[in-house]
Every structure is written in C-alpha cells, then in structure tokens.
Amino acid sequence: MIAGSTGANMPTEKNYLRRRLQMVDEQLMARGINDRRVLDVMRYLPRHEFVGEEYKPYAYDDTPLPTQEGQTISQPYMVAFMSERLRLKPDHKVLEIGTGSGYQTAILCELTNYVYSVERYSRLADAAGERLSQLEYDNVDIHVGDGSQGLPDMALYDRIMVTAAVPKIPGVLCSQLRVIGGRMILPVGDHEQQELKLITRRGDRFSSRTLLKVRFVPMIGRYGFETGTGDDPLVF
Numbered sequence: 001m002i003a004g005s006t007g008a009n010m011p012t013e014k015n016y017l018r019r020r021l022q023m024v025d026e027q028l029m030a031r032g033i034n035d036r037r038v039l040d041v042m043r044y045l046p047r048h049e050f051v052g053e054e055y056k057p058y059a060y061d062d063t064p065l066p067t068q069e070g071q072t073i074s075q076p077y078m079v080a081f082m083s084e085r086l087r088l089k090p091d092h093k094v095l096e097i098g099t100g101s102g103y104q105t106a107i108l109c110e111l112t113n114y115v116y117s118v119e120r121y122s123r124l125a126d127a128a129g130e131r132l133s134q135l136e137y138d139n140v141d142i143h144v145g146d147g148s149q150g151l152p153d154m155a156l157y158d159r160i161m162v163t164a165a166v167p168k169i170p171g172v173l174c175s176q177l178r179v180i181g182g183r184m185i186l187p188v189g190d191h192e193q194q195e196l197k198l199i200t201r202r203g204d205r206f207s208s209r210t211l212l213k214v215r216f217v218p219m220i221g222r223y224g225f226e227t228g229t230g231d232d233p234l235v236f
Helices: 013-031 036-044 053-058 076-085 103-111 122-134
Strands: 093-097 114-119 140-144 159-162 180-189 194-202 205-214
Touching: 013 036, 013 076, 036 076, 036 103, 076 103, 076 205, 093 103, 103 114, 103 122, 103 140, 114 122, 122 140
Parallel strands: 093 114, 093 159, 114 140, 159 180
Antiparallel strands: 180 194, 194 205
C-alpha cells in the first residue's frame, strides 16, 4: 500500500505541472498515444485534484490509485488509451458507465459536447459532481444507478465508455449506441482474466475487436456481477 505524505513534503503546483508533462511524455507518447486532443487535455487536467490527499504525491505515477467504495482511478495510460480508441469528436454525446472520481469524466467533457455518466455509489457521484462543478464543467449530467443497464432515457449515444468489467458484453448497452458508427469500449471478463474490447455498430450489426488484456474492478448490477444477470434484450 502506498504510504501517505505529510504537508511538509507535498508537491507544489509547479511540481505537479512538471510531473504532469513528464507523465504525458514518458507514459503516453512513449507508448504510442498520439491523439493530439487527448494529449493536450491530459497535459492540462490536474489529476491530483481527483485523488485523496494521501495519494496526491502519486497522482502522476504510472499506476491506478484507490478511491472511495473500493474503487480506483485508472492509470493515466489506460485513461488515454480508452479515450483515444473511442475517436471522440467535439459534437459527440457520450455515455460513461462508472463516474468514479470524475477524472475520466472531465476528460470526456473536454473532448465532447455532452457527457451522461452513471455511478452506482451515491457518495462517489456526489463527490465527483462537486469536483467537476468546482472545475466549471457544465456539460455533464451524473446519475446514480445500475450502470450495467446504461441510461436508455437519454439514448442514443455516439460513444459509450465502460470503466468496470462485465462478464459478457451487455446487449442493452449495445442497443443504446448510435445506429451508424456508434462505438463502445469496455472491459469484459471475470475477476482474473479480462480483455478490453471495442464494439462498433452498423445498423443491426455489431463488430467486436479485442484491444488489450486488462484488470478493472467488477461491475455490480443486473448485467454485471454478484446481483445476478437479467434477461438481456439483445444477445451479442
């Protein structure tokens, strides 16, 4: 477990900026991330504002960090990779499943027109909403609920990003994608073996591509783990 730091050795804002630029150069660009908009946002956005005080000194390390409710904030590379592979455009409407700390949400807000985000834990949703409001993001709507069912009332979405692992690709989420060219990225698998998959929709046809081996926290919900799986209205 990462040890906490005292106020005496907390980094300054200047040091945070230096480390953020170093993060982009050494963790993202050096590993193949080349989307200029994604890189610019991650140079700008203060990741240390999205973690607890004891983890701020480690905010720009190449690692996920703990948050409340047993959740995590993903490592910077994974955030950049998923954002890049969605091919986000400024006019897109995006659904994010798993608000968490709000860091990925903020990046989506910077890159797209409007973000709907669903978080299972109200404490996380409230904290993320307050944080995003303080950073003056007004193009986001956070909902508390079962993310495995998506947010059908606001569908269809140009892009969907899922930040918790599901046992299989939920058809109910596929059905909420824009009919032509909708894209979804999500981790699929059990607690031990997971693959990051990219789903693309063309009418009633869906294609799936495996991108990486990954490790995410499990999604809890009707089409997730632990609470049982419901009858998925669209079999993928």
